[in-house]
Amino acid sequence: METNYKISIPKPCTENWDKMTPNDTGRFCMSCSKTVVDFTAMMPEEIQHFFIQNQTERICGRFRKSQLDNITIQIPSRVLYAQTQYHKMFLLALFIAMGTTLFSCADKDGNKTKIDKVELVDNPEQNESVSVCYGHQIESKKVNSKKPLERTIMGALIAPDSFEKGSFEYDIIYNSNDLDILPVPEDGMKKLYTFLNKNYITPNDTEEKQKKIFILFVVEKDGTLSNFNIVKNTDQKSGAEAIRVLKTASKWIPGKLNNRIVRSSYILPILIQKIK
Structure with a gap:
């Protein structure tokens, strides 16, 4: 039936x-x-x-x-x-x-x-x-x-x-800018950027010495990242590679609103420098 x-x-x-x-x-x-x-x-x-x-x-x-x-x-x-x-x-x-x-x-x-x-x-x-x-x-x-x-x-x-x-x-997803406490990487933002630059593989067809990539994602309540998206005119190859590396990085400390942990969206700017 x-x-x-x-x-x-x-x-x-x-x-x-x-x-x-x-x-x-x-x-x-x-x-x-x-x-x-x-x-x-x-x-x-x-x-x-x-x-x-x-x-x-x-x-x-x-x-x-x-x-x-x-x-x-x-x-x-x-x-x-x-x-x-x-x-x-x-x-x-x-x-x-x-x-x-x-x-x-x-x-x-x-x-x-x-x-x-x-x-x-x-x-x-x-x-x-x-x-x-x-x-x-x-x-x-x-x-x-x-x-x-x-x-x-x-x-x-x-x-x-x-x-x-x-x-x-x-389960609402809040904009991180509206939170009382912003979500942050467990190891700190500096170590995250070091990890990204170390593990990011620059596409062979990229001629720029450096480029800025913008990735949007959701920081879940348990600190994992989900709902990755490429934004701000970032090309697909560079964005996909940045997302690949982010998925292997450490967890984040989730943000808080009114003293409770919430899900939140976050746009991460990443400056990639090409090493010859």
Whole structure:
């Protein structure tokens, strides 16, 4: 028997899709340090498969308003049990309830729309008023076709009726500049830069004697680094190499806000000097 889950967003987000930074997997939102998935060209089966494959991830997504008028995500009951340990079953439930995506939207008057089922809309007419909703998810391929400009809406998740309210909490990623205590490398910033310059391998096609690289990442509560992204016009090869080295570096001391440890985004400038 298939299990249906209904999810909605009470407060649409105001982030601008067009101002997000394109990357290999979609568009990166600087405000929440996440990549947004474009579901506007996906079939219902593809959307469902995506949720199942990413059951433990927190995702952000983008939908057409016409898709979200009636959306139901069906998760086969067997997925909850087959080859899944008990604690992973809970993670799947939590994923559906919250991390799956902040999937609902509001119309132009601010009225909230609850998701009931997925509709596949083929070749919408040119005069159709098309809206796009996206909450926290990751972008996939886009269809190159001439369509009207789409208005985007994002928002925070309302848990589906099948889950107990108050049983989970969204783990916010704060901007490090807003913290009371900034995150820092365990061994100090000076030793981190020494480690980076020692282990960074300059691409062979680089002619510059020195260059500045900017890498954005999230410092988790346990001091590990995640959600790496290349920013500030850093070329892909240099950025990828810097990320490789950062992943092998020591942990960080996480930042604090109101005397509690929080997740935070951090942009690290790295000056690389080429040694002949």
